[in-house]
Amino acid sequence: MNDPSFAVSRSIDAPVARVWDAWRDPDQIRRWWGPQGFTGTTAEVDFREGGTTLVGMTMKDGPEFFNTWTYTRIIDHDRIEFTSRFADETGAEIDPARMGMPPGVPKEVRHVVAFKEHGEGTELTVEEFDYEPGPMLEQSRTGQEQVMDNIAALFAAT
Known part of the structure; x- marks a missing residue:
């Protein structure tokens, strides 16, 4: 695997098992998925190697945007590897240019x-x-920073 385009880290005030569950549980995913100004709306989770999760988010009065996460490797409580793609509401892949x-x-x-x-x-x-x-790399990094803030806040409130 080549070097990452970027990495974002956070110290989360919860044990690994609880943070791990936040990546598997649809209710929790909807609470943290999306950057500032977006609300997580959809989380249809198939959390297994080869499985695909469909996530959606929307801005107030805006369209819903969907992505899929297709899991390529899962090491329990240690590591999740997946490929994200833009999708429609059924999970069918959409070219970002379209x-x-x-x-x-x-x-x-x-x-x-x-x-x-x-x-x-x-x-x-x-x-x-x-x-x-x-610019798109920087925009994605900013979005991931905001998502990580959402995850940290999820556990700060519990």
């Missing part, structure tokens, strides 16, 4: 999510691959 996305948005983005025990909490790291340097 959605009006600017050049530089890859058709698929590989992710590695790592969970590491850190005292009584968890060090959560998400790496994204396959972006070319440029």
